[in-house]
Amino acid sequence: MIDLGAIRKQYTQGRLDEHTAASDPMTQFHAWFEQYRSTSPLEPTIMTLASVDESGQPWQRVVLLKAYDGEGFIFYTNYESHKGYQLAANPHASLHFFWINLERQVQVQGVVEKLSRAEAEAYFHSRPRESQLGAWASAQSRPLADRAELEARFAEVSARYDGQDVPLPEYWGGYRLRPARMEFWQGGEHRLHDRLEYRRQGQGEWLKQRLNP
Missing domain, CATH: 2.30.110.10 (Electron Transport, Fmn-binding Protein; Chain A)
Structure with missing residues (x-):
């Protein structure tokens, strides 16, 4: 067992008062x-x-x-x-x-x-282009054989949308x-x-x- 009980810190940065905190x-x-x-x-x-x-x-x-x-x-x-x-x-x-x-x-x-x-479209197109392409390349949370498979998909979608806007995935x-x-x-x-x-x-x-x- 790695005993971490001796690691201690006093918190002294400030206070939070219910009378002066915002009502919302x-x-x-x-x-x-x-x-x-x-x-x-x-x-x-x-x-x-x-x-x-x-x-x-x-x-x-x-x-x-x-x-x-x-x-x-x-x-x-x-x-x-x-x-x-x-x-x-x-x-x-x-x-x-x-x-x-x-x-x-x-x-x-x-x-x-x-x-x-419309809100998703506006944000998606504000992202760096590489992040937009990554949304197409990654089947998020699904099993992946190896890193090479992911990079190959990224290269494929990069070529597919070369010279054009990257659409928002459904x-x-x-x-x-x-x-x-x-x-x-x-x-x-x-x-x-x-x-x-x-x-x-x-x-x-x-x-x-x-x-x-």
Whole structure:
């Protein structure tokens, strides 16, 4: 056994007060995200997406947040991937942001919905051309014989669309996760962390309360 119990860190970066936090969690998220982004992290849009398969087994993977607004969080993927099939069968999902340099976490629970084809088109064509071609070359989550097979498919689609726009695949698009619950966590000394929970009560209404750490 590799014993890691002696690795300890005190969290002293700040506090989170339920009296001064925003009444709307997306407003609070925006404030925290902008503070995090100002620290120049390597990849500020990283988040963990959790979904559940047909047997009830949770899955997690890191994806990239591509936009957010008052309605929720937007990301893009292959609809025929593991997560695509899982979200089609059970649209309840969770997001997690971990910003260690600020000693903060944000978790989000809610329901996903597909974005419109027009929204997917607009984002797809903003991507680098090589990423567009990669969406055609990769049958995401399916077995692959070896790296050479993937590279051969990439070469084939590169030749197929040489000199023309790369179309959006039918199986590729975006989701918006509409939050029903959000929790903000600020590390505190002696493990007395600050946890603030928002639960949706109605259209545009949120109950905000402090939780024990």
